[in-house]
Amino acid sequence: MxxxxxxxxxxxxxxxxxxxxxxxxxxxxxxxxxxxxxxxxxxxxxxxxxxxxxxxxxxxxxxxxxxxxxxxxxxxxxxxxxxxxxxxxxxxxxxxxxxxxxxxxxxxxxxxxxxxxxxxxxxxxxxxxxxxxxxLRGLQRLRMPELVVQIMGFMIRYLDVVTAELGRMMTALRSRGCDPRSPRHWPVLARSLGALFIRSYERGERVHLAMLSRGYDGKLPQLEKTS
Amino acid sequence: MSSPVLDVRDLAFAYPDGHQALFGVDLHVHRGERVALLGPNGAGKTTLVLHLNGILTAGRGSVSVSGLQVAKEHLQEIRRRVGIVFQDPDDQLFLGTVRQDVAFGPANLGLKGAALEQRVMEALDRVGMADFADRPPHHLSYGQRRRVAVATVLAMEPEVLVLDEPSSNLDPASRRELAEILRGLDVTVLMVTHDLPYALELCPRSVVLSEGGVVADRPTFDVLTDEALMAAHRLELPWGFDPRRIDSLPR
Known part of the structure; x- marks a missing residue:
């Protein structure tokens, strides 16, 4: 994976x-x-x-x-x-x-x-x-607005997921004879980046559904460091 | 008979774009049952599941969970009672560590401190992932992430566990390990799946949904051996698999 x-x-x-x-x-x-x-x-x-x-x-x-x-x-x-x-x-x-x-x-x-x-x-x-x-906890302690810290947390969590998805899309492009580096194929690259954006957006919606299903009501509960 | 854990009556639903997904679905699941929800792609299985915890609201008919109507006033309690494990664990695990992710649900229910910690470790224990509590979810294998996703829901002590395609993308060993975990849990299970041998192995009873309606509600063995029903609703067993030649099923 x-x-x-x-x-x-x-x-x-x-x-x-x-x-x-x-x-x-x-x-x-x-x-x-x-x-x-x-x-x-x-x-x-x-x-x-x-x-x-x-x-x-x-x-x-x-x-x-x-x-x-x-x-x-x-x-x-x-x-x-x-x-x-x-x-x-x-x-x-x-x-x-x-x-x-x-x-x-x-x-x-x-x-x-x-x-x-x-x-x-x-x-x-x-x-x-x-x-x-x-x-992130340090920024929280420095009174960085909660929402900003949450967004940064989600970014760190999903950076790898989205990068891996992009990697798979590029592999699929190359397998069909397209070289994403060559300017001739940039239109294709642009379209797949658009597709990646849509996919990530939809993943965001699915994550939100999964959060709602576990009782999310607009604010993350304070998860203290337990280790 | 006791009141069903899940009681879906004459449920109909159309999406805002006019697409009608469910046409009068009736479904009753009793305490301790494990039921498979089968059906081809586009049959309305996911739509039905999203009604069970009030993400979607019934157009007509009603859904109740242990006697409590699914309605805006008690969504929080409904979502505690119905735990949904979504298909892609990356959608379900969104925090920095396994422990935080499992704590998310119970913390939303107001649990704190030692009680929260205990609830988290119990849930991780039940899926055999207690040693991974402090790992970031994306460092785990897919099978381990699926198990943690189950734990995130178990930690809310639901009355019914709803699993969307629990065996998808798992290697055979992870698939078997998950089956053992599910069989060992003392909860009511509704499992949406295309994996018919898995349904036969885990669920004594199956409900077939097709084109927005229930077309069969029988013992899984009877469903899988009814060739006319199977063919009519695009259900197919994997090549070489014959339920009649299995002499004993695990309980």
Missing amino acids: GAGHGHRLFFHGHGPIHRAPAHVKVLALLGFMLVVVATPRQAYGVFAVEALVLLAVIVVSRVPLRYLLPRMVIELPFAVFAVLMPFISHGPRTDVLGVSVSEPGLVAGIALLVKGSIGVLAALTLASTTEPQDL
Whole structure:
């Protein structure tokens, strides 16, 4: 069956960072990110300190960098944009390795890349040391609106189900000689994504029926952590 | 005779788009019975099931559960009395851990703390899944998820357990394990199924629904050996399966 092995970001461990309460970790991440974002663009010394703090936390958490770094590819679109900035910006020009680039663009590009990388790595650290369920409880404790927490919970629960369904649809497409990657077949791909949306919507209705059948009356009962 | 657990009288229902799904269905199930609800696709089986706990409301006729009429005023009590296990366990298990999912129903009934915990573990015990209480449902095998889905309903201590296609998509070993669990439960069971050998194995009595009406209500063995009835309502036994050649049925 398609139930893949759960949450690809969590790294199993028992270090002090793993054990820290989720709401503390969320607040720490939020505070850290505010500081990083507020750091002036050319304060490279401060960036270095921030990066060192983050690396120290990662070392303490015992999550190997080998595990975190490949997962940073999510940053790629931003990185591409950051690399383009020196070439497409205006203003005074300067030479880097014999290529003429825009100076403000270069500064902005570097700052974007540095801030982005620190941010992504920090978020990955939280994700790799906190089980999604604990994260939800942490957000609950931070008074995140109940409805939002519920929606996030359902998202985590059904992410794998929907991904597996998409995978089966893609397999079925390929089996009939369609390559979903080729632009020629994008219309087919778009239609199957539409079908996936309808299916997920209908599953939502079935889940709701099953909830009603067990006496759901509009609010989830407080399910305290019992383990 | 005691009042039936399920008492469906002259139930008719049409969907809002005008499609008439049920035309005057009568069905009585008594305490402790295990009854199979058979019928071809589109016969109205699911529509009937959704009337039993008030998800759909009767157009004509009535449904009552242990003497209590299915109506808006006591939906909560009706849904406690009638436990429906839906076909796809992924529809039924939507929380982070098995324990939370099994606790969902009884918590909606107002159970808390130790009483809730006890109810959850008892239900998981009855389906042999107590060791999996803290696992996320999507890490379980399909057969295990089906069993947890049964536990989510057992935890509400229903008077009648309604199962929609309990054997679908199960491998033979999981199918047999589920049969053993169902046979061991001390509850009234109504089982919707296309799996006729399963119906024969588990349910002494069968009701055949076809085109929105009950066309037979007899011992399962009689239904499965009535070739004219079977052919008329698109019911077929798997190739090579002959109920007459089974000399003893488990009880």
